[in-house]
Amino acid sequence: MSATPITPSARYYRQGRTRVLWTPTIADILSPTRSEINAATDLSGEIAASSGWEVTGNTEDTPDLGSVFVGNIPSTTTSDASSLTFYSDETSVDVRTLLQRGVVGNIIWMDEGDVEGYLMDIFPVRVTSAPKQRDIAAVAQIMVNFAISRQPAENVAIPA
Template sequence: MATPIQASTRYYRRGVTKVLWVPTIANLQAPTRAELDAGTELADEVSAMSGWQTTSGTVPTPALGSRFTPTVPGEITAADSSLTFWASKTADDVRILLVREAVGNVVWMDEGDVPDQTMDIFPVSVMSQAKVRELDGASQIMAQFAITREPAENVTIPAAAGG
């Protein structure tokens, strides 16, 4: 009998997941705690998110000797991605931080900022700050992002300084 997969410890994302805006990370595969701490924690103002995942395409590899066409892994792409934030009546909100064409990194710590857990790092450029206008909803700003390089996935979160 095959060995069963490790049972997951399931969790509810809200109140756990951290999302950071980090202007500079020298090595996406090994960010330092100082680089992460220089970022801005966004989770308390995020009301919605979309995208933030990679997908892989396939390339067909037909052979004359078979009617079956096998495939091999191909291109890696990232979905169009956005974060929606609550807007402030004073305009002192995400619009000051994530200006159009700002370059940086969106860091996802899905299970929280826990050393030795993993995070995903998306190098991005801010494309827009769309104002979400609805009759009966609270005011929001949707920041749309271009993912500019291959994201670093499942990167180990470094320990806190001195810890």
């Protein structure tokens, strides 16, 4: 008898589907309301690239004198600094008006789209910088860097 296989995933392409939202306030990131989500700003159409946005677990070694093997146990979780890269506007009306250094709020990732019952992640953040990317041979862009200030809410159901 063999093990039961995991349910096959219906694979998808992120572009055109994933939604990334910005909102300055959410009363409870574990249970946001539809009105809080509707009041957010959808950043998706201006994002050229992203980096980070992961919660990772750390471990601590647990050596003992009874063995030469060193086991470990789960310890803290962390999220490294993360960024979103946006297109610049030739008249300066772009992400710089919304996400300036020091601004505090939340980035919401709806990986499979804004669909009731699907899952989203919410990252409480502070903007650390918004440097212009000055590659003379590329489309003008601004990289907004974020510090993740509190534990993100992962796999939260998108409300109706």
